[in-house]
Amino acid sequence: MSTTVGVVGLGIMGGAFAAHLVDAGVRTYGHDLLQPNRDALDAKGGHIRPSARARARLAQAGMNMLDVPISGTGPQVQTRDITIFSSGERADYERARGLLAYLANSVRYVGGFGAGSKVKYIANLLVAVHTLAAAEAILLGEKSGLDPVELLDLLTGSAASSRMLEVRGPSMAAGTFTTPMMNLRELC
Secondary structure, three states: OOOEEEEEOOOHHHHHHHHHHHHOOOEEEEEOOOHHHHHHHHHHOOEEOOOOOOHHHHHHOOOOOOEOOEEOOHHHHHOOOOEEEEEOOHHHHHHHHHHHOOOOOEEEEEEOOOHHHHHHHHHHHHHHHHHHHHHHHHHHHHHOOOOHHHHHHHHHOOOOOOHHHHHHHHHHHHOOOOOOOOOHHHHO
């Protein structure tokens, strides 16, 4: 029996997920509103679907769907340095856990369908707070005459560190933001 997976949204993160699955030999279908994202999956060897309408139709066809939002940035997805918050039927999660392991260093079951999105929203709140605090700390150091790169090194080796300081701090300290971690265009 071959494994088939569908990915809805093929932007920075979803496109990386789909590529990881194709690389692992998983038959991967995907949908995205933007043609360049669809073209990238097609070029990689994936299969494009014309619509993201799924759950009820999938259930009628005997297929299952999980809600699997992630915690991590676009660059972290590339290196599989993310956590997946999987939700849905427990049996479906158990069947999909091996596939999800292709995508993340941590795969967690959090409950019934939709619970993963709830955890993701809470995680996003904390990410925003921690990112803002890290940016304010780096800026305060710079305005105080400290070298931001050296300050970052000092802070990440101390009790003041946070995952957002570690992940986003280097771009803040260097004043370079060339690697997109998300694309607001894809949210519209």
